[in-house]
Amino acid sequence: MKDTNVNKTLDEAKQEELMAKFDREFSYRKLSGLNKTLVFVITVIWSLWQVYTATFGLLPPTLQRSIHVGFGLVVIYLLYPMSKNDKTNKVKWYDFIFIVLSVGVVGYHIVNFENLLYRAGAYNQMDMIVSLVAIALIIEGTRRVAGPVLISVSGTFLIYAYFGQYFPGFLSHGGYSIQRISTYAWISTESILGIPIMVSSTFIFLFLLFASYLKKTGIGDWLTDLALAIAGGATGGPAKAAIVASASQGTISGSSVANTVGTGSVTIPLMKSIGYRSEFAAAVEAAASTGGQLMPPIMGAAAFIMTEFTDLPYVTIALGASIPALLYFVGIFIMVHLEAKKNGLEGLPKERIPNLKRLLKEKWFLATPIFAIVFLLVKGYTPMRAALMGILSTIIIGFINSHLDENINFGFKELVEGLEEGAKSALAVVMACASAGIIVGVVTLTGLGIKFANGIVALSQGNIFLTMFFTMIASIVLGMGMPTTANYIVQATIAAPALIAVGVPVLAAHLFVFYFGIIADITPPVALAAFAGAGIAGSNPFKTGVQASMLAFAAYLVPYVFATSPSLVLVFTPESLILGSKAVTLIISLSTALLGMFAIGGGVSGYSLTHCKTWERFVLGVGGILLVMTNLVYNGVGLALVILAWVGQKNRVKKQVQA
Incomplete structure (x- = not known):
């Protein structure tokens, strides 16, 4: 028993090392003493506050959202060093200054809430100073947790807002003052505190909390065992099991890298054990884990952001995305099957495959939280209410499972740890949404969205395939190194309108940019999910990236299919009546x-x-x-x-x- 625990600890340490190497989100300090306690207390309070406001009623929009951002900033400056190479694990003196400033800008919002409402559009110099400090804190916080790509984009947009008169052609505008740009960015509900943070501060946080409890209660491991039981014995079984497991767990995870490392630590060694090449084993897991975010019902929380940008019901988006997701995974499944047949690779021996009947008979109740969320969402409950019920049911199931299975420990300690881990997992999303909000604000302020869409259409001369090609390139480039959530928000603001302008339906256009933004995680040269898989498999990272993109080659065509054949995404919408005529x-x-x-x-x-x-x-x-x-x-x-x-x-x- 002792050896098993040691091995498990080593496995977890290896996973943390890989995630920190390939995803800035996981490159945080390993604190001790008072600072560790401080992070624990703040994250637990943050999670409890989110649950409380979701249960008993949200605060006025700007208060709810600014406090949400404030919590995120404070924890980030405690956890993340200024330089990724800083291995001291100590919070520096200047980080405490950033923390005080973070509390200050949010406190200013709370204290002056009514006054800020009264003088909307006529803000004073102090409002401007506080807004500038808030923007600087958010940009630095984003850089620490998400890397330089996103802040480079948001910084470019801020420059564009100020120097608009110097930009050529359709991009030109009169330019705005620093006071106008800064106050619009921080105080209004059109930018940082706009739609992205609104979604993050309400239900995305709750779904991340739900995901942390799935892991704590053993439900995540049960889903992986279930996938192995279903597909493990087939030709190339472990690879097919990896696809099933990654699809089921990736829909909740918002990170391709985390999903790759989490399920890949089990599936990649199994694939190698039956003869798959290291590069291929890592590529299968990376491609499947990346596609997990495309899988309804949650789609890595993107489904909920999409409802706000498209003004379409959640059910329409989740069901509309089901066929494209099916095509994506079928494409990878086919490649895996053919590779196995080509090399004569069999499935796992019977003794290494979990017993499906036993898993279902003894642990069927572990599926309750997932079915509960899907049922409530389909019945029309708000995502926030569905997430709350999902969290509650997961905790109850966790206590039951802990009493029935001696290998599962879920008590008060794990309950509180889940609050901490859920809040930590939200940090990258909070900063991504805040920085993407800057971009959305500039687009709204300058009218860039319409200009950019018209520019793409003019460049493609109205040709739908050229428009899709230019949009695909933009989505993949921006997706390289940028969090999925932020990438989708940016693309939904400036690129999706171009597709809509040439006749692509709204839902298909938004799924198109979302799709290619995600595929960037397995597209060389910056294929972060593939690199993480290579770390587990011990394979060449670049070759793994190339292999992953080849595995998903058919999947690169899927967005073109549903964009030009709307029946594949509009099949479940009332206005299409596809199921009939x-x-x-x-x-x-x-x-x-x-x-x-x-x-x-x-x-x-x-x-x-x-x-x-x-x-x-x-x-x-x-x-x-x-x-x-x-x-x-x-x-x-x-x-x-x-x-x-x-x-x-x-x-x-x-x-x-x-x-």
Whole structure:
């Protein structure tokens, strides 16, 4: 028993090391003594305050949101050093100054709440000074917890707001004063304290708290065991189990890196044990974990932010995203299956596979919190209420599971630790939303959103495919090193309107930019999720990134599919009535897309019914792309090409069998 605990501790230490290396969010100080106690107290109070206001009523918008940001700033300056290379684990004197200033700017908001409302739009010099300090604190806090990419973007937008008259063409505007920019950014509800922080300060925090309790209560481990029990014995079983586990857990996690390390610490060694190459094993986990954020019902909390930007009901977004998510995971599943067949890789031996019947019979109740959240959201309850019920049910299930399973410890100590860990996991989201709010504010103040959308449309001359291509590049570039939440907010503000302008439906346009922002985590040269997986597998990081992007090659086409074939995302919306009059269109679009992804998988992997010849790989690839497209003529040509390649392969297989 002692050895098991030691191994578990070493595993956790390795996970923390990898997450800190590849994700700035996890590169924090290991405090001790009074400072550690201080962080513990503040984070627990923060979580309790969030639960209390969600239960008994929120404060007025600017108070709720500014206090939320204030808590985040204080904890960040205690936990995160100014330099990532600072390994002293000591809070510096200047960090305490930042903490005092953080409390001061929020305190100013609280004390002067009514006065700030009365003089809206006519702020004084002290308002400006406090706003400038608040902006500086948020930018520095974001840099510490999320890295330099996001603050570079938000800083550029601030410069644009001030020097607008010097920008060329459609970007030009008259420019705004420092007082106007700063007070608009901090005091108004259109920027830092706008929609992103509104969502963060209400239900995103609660869902992160819910995720921390899933881990504490053993439900997360049960989901991984369930995935192994379902798929572990199939051809290439551990890789398929990794896909199932990452899809189920990644929907709650808002971090591709954390999801990769969490599930990958189990699945990557299993994949390697049956013969998968290190690069491939790490790439499978990275691709699947990254896609977890695309999976309804929670989508890494993006579903709730999307409801605010699109003004669409939550159920419409969650159900509309289900088919694109299905296509993404089917694409990866196909690649994994073909790789296993190509190399003759079998599943895990029976003795290494958890017993599915026993898991369901003895632990079925562990699924209650997840089903409860989904049920409440579908029934129309607010995300905040659903998250609260999810947290409560998880805690109750945790106590029950602790009494039934001697390997699970969940008592008062773990209950309080969950409050601390939930608050810590929210830090990156809070800063990402605050900094993204700066960008949203500048876009609103200057009218850049409409200008940028018109500029992209003009550049593409109204061509929908060129518009999508330019938007894809922008989403991937911004997604490299930027938190998913912030990336989506930026893209929803400046890029999605361009897609809408050329006829892409609102939901499809927002899913398009969200999709490519996430895929950036497995796209070289900055494929953070792939690099984290490589750390576990002991593989070459760049080769792992290339392999991960190849695994998801078909998935790069999925956004183009649903953007040009709206039936795939509008199938569940009342106005589309797809399930009635257009069911045939949906079935044809989905069928050709799935067949096309299988063909693309064969072309990329070099294996379909058997090992492919060079011309067969080419024909399968081209035929697959044509099948994925929504034009029936292209589909017909693509189907003919795929049949040609498969007939050739089938005859070759037949001859091999006869021989």
